[in-house]
Amino acid sequence: MRRFAFVTLDVFAERRFGGNQLAVFPDARGLTDAEMQALANEFNLSETTFVLPPEDPANSARVRIFNRTSEMDFAGHPNVGTGYVLADRAVDGVLRFEERAGLVEVRLERDAAGRLLGATIGAPQPLRIGPEVPVELAAACAGIGPEGILTARHQPVMASDGGNPRLLLEVTEAAMAAAVPDLAAFHRALAAVPALGGRLSLYLYRQEGAGLRARMFSPLAGTWEDAATGSAATPLAGFLLHLSGAAEGAWEITQGVEMGRPSLLRASARRSAEGRIFARVGGGCVPVLRGEAEL
Known part of the structure; x- marks a missing residue:
């Protein structure tokens, strides 16, 4: 033995x-x-x-x-x-x-x-921005209506920095509370968007006070909901820096509240002299x- x-x-x-x-x-x-x-x-x-x-x-x-x-x-x-x-x-x-x-x-x-x-x-690779996913399809995966996804800053978009790509969705407060992953919709999304490469995880986020609130769903990998996801927090931080055009930024992300496992992730990102974006997360x-x- x-x-x-x-x-x-x-x-x-x-x-x-x-x-x-x-x-x-x-x-x-x-x-x-x-x-x-x-x-x-x-x-x-x-x-x-x-x-x-x-x-x-x-x-x-x-x-x-x-x-x-x-x-x-x-x-x-x-x-x-x-x-x-x-x-x-x-x-x-x-x-x-x-x-x-x-x-x-x-x-x-x-x-x-x-x-x-x-x-x-530190994430092992710089930010990589992948394909966008139609709002209606992304909303169906999250079990919410399309109106629950905010698109003023960006469409649902894949991002990664060395780990599994995450679909980043900015959502309303009501959508954040109501979200429940729909496994059948996940499979439809993979069939409809071959660029996903057979993998799909959702990272929902919204502004909450000075920080961010998030939820992560990855049912295709056996994780219906994740209490804290560092490999989603880093591409989110990098992507938000990308949107802002700033040289660096930092965010506190609260996750896992809906699961009864409150988590606090401290994420940051910086832009290198070559323009690449690198992110870190701690807790x-x-x-x-x-x-x-x-x-």
Whole structure:
């Protein structure tokens, strides 16, 4: 019998049982790809991470990220949470993770007394703006009427920066509250827009006071709704900077409220001298469980 230690924690959380849940296997040596996928499905969380030795010893680790159904190139809260778990490997407060999307830098956050609070990550690639999706089709996916999508600033549009592309929708307050993903509409959207490449996740957002309120739906990947989505917050921050034309910007994003798992994501973006836009996202982490998986 083989045993593999794991920990779980709540990410982008200010308290336990908030934020987005994550399972981390700090030493995944000996696990096969199929076993990693099976464990991720068994945990039934939006993502589970598996830590392996880095290919380049100058880096901290190689990190593989699995959702319930497949391996991911990059994701936000898994990097923040894995960085928190591997804090003892940091050099000058920084870890570097090798991932399918590229090298991810994780910067630890501590309070004045040195207590570890969480981490901030940089998206591994610059903002990429993808195809637009018709308003009526996007609204159907979110289970709202077309009038619930605001188009004064932009149409429903795909954006990414190293992870799964997200369909960004600016919505009204009423639409944000009423949204429920429609799985059949998701499949219709994939058939109608081949440029989506068979993948579709919705990131609904709206202005709320000085910050933003968001919800994320990814039912095709097994996540009906996500409590906190760092890999959606970074392309959103980058896209908002793109719209503004500014050199840099920062946003606090509240997510997960409708699920009873309130989350706070601190996102920022900057424009490089070459005009490319890079984004970061950070937040707190709270440990929850420790245990072993037997295989």
